[in-house]
Amino acid sequence: MKFGVTVVPRASDWRLFVELEAMGYDCAWAADSQMLYSDAYAVLALAAANTSRIRLGTGVAVAPVRLAPVTAHSIATINQLAPGRVFLGIGTGHTAMRVMGKDPMRAGSFREYLRVLRALLHGGEVDYALDGEGQEHSDIRFLHPAQGFIDVAHPVPIYVAADGPLALKAAGAYGDGRVCSHNQTRARLQKSLEVMREGADAVGRTLPDAFHTAALTYACVLEPGESMTSDRVIDAVGPMAAATLHYWWELYHKDGDTSTVAGRCRDLWEAYLAFTEKMEMPLAKRYQQVHLGHCAFLPAEERRFITEDLIRATGGLVGTPDEIIAMLREREAMGLQEITLLPAMAEARRNLSDFADKVIARY
Incomplete structure (x- = not known):
């Protein structure tokens, strides 16, 4: 890998x-x-x-x-x-x-x-x-x-x-x-x-x-006893996880397609859709507001949508070092040769250094 x-x-x-x-x-x-x-x-x-x-x-x-x-x-x-x-x-x-x-x-x-x-x-x-x-x-x-x-x-x-x-x-x-x-x-x-x-x-x-x-x-190595949705984890992975919500919204806005919405995230999707419908921008320009911070930073009002279900559904590598290594071994067996990680800009150095030290060094 x-x-x-x-x-x-x-x-x-x-x-x-x-x-x-x-x-x-x-x-x-x-x-x-x-x-x-x-x-x-x-x-x-x-x-x-x-x-x-x-x-x-x-x-x-x-x-x-x-x-x-x-x-x-x-x-x-x-x-x-x-x-x-x-x-x-x-x-x-x-x-x-x-x-x-x-x-x-x-x-x-x-x-x-x-x-x-x-x-x-x-x-x-x-x-x-x-x-x-x-x-x-x-x-x-x-x-x-x-x-x-x-x-x-x-x-x-x-x-x-x-x-x-x-x-x-x-x-x-x-x-x-x-x-x-x-x-x-x-x-x-x-x-x-x-x-x-x-x-x-x-x-x-x-x-x-x-x-x-x-x-x-995206990835985040959990500290002992840490939750998948701790503030530190959301700070690191929130923008990338939220990008999936942006993708689902684009398909829905284009032709009503919700086929890509993960089953475990249906309730979350309905809540996010209701959230976008209350945005100040008119529908014809709402794509600008939906994509604000896309993969770079997470607007404060979107933090509540970064749930364990969303992280699981989007394939986030969030867990202990052993859990992440097991996920990677499984993906390598499936034929993947490379993963490329996209953390939040503000957390990139700390997040990527942590992953290199605790996962790559042991892989």
């Missing part, structure tokens, strides 16, 4: 990446969300210039807000600073688009986006249309890779955030790995792998044995 951290990137706090390397983490993912955080690539550049071992990448880049050649160019620039230890996590932009009141990228456009990315990041030439489909295609390639502007001599692995069948097939066709949430079952993980193999087969590719599987989660 590899251990990563998803960092809420703040340009003034890039030294956290240096500290993660010292703590022994394998990789660090910079979250990409243009209305919420600092620019992921700017922060990654600072991290790349000041580290030597830890792998660095986006967690995950938002396809709809940048053209595919621009994303390839940005991550290849980071690769020039840290050759061979850079990866690109990429997704359709659920949060980054929803926080602007927009929909994520459609699966067909995402597939085309990945096709162009993969070719460019392997130093190739590829036919490209600006809007992905409707316009006339032209051939593009990086013209000056040998002059030190970018590095595509060391191919950048592409880790695709995918859950639906079309996105999974695209991941199999053009990705080097997949990112998912940590609470997925063994059956769902295996089914997803089958669908990705189908996607690889469709383009004459064999899904490599080294195909990477990572899961985004």
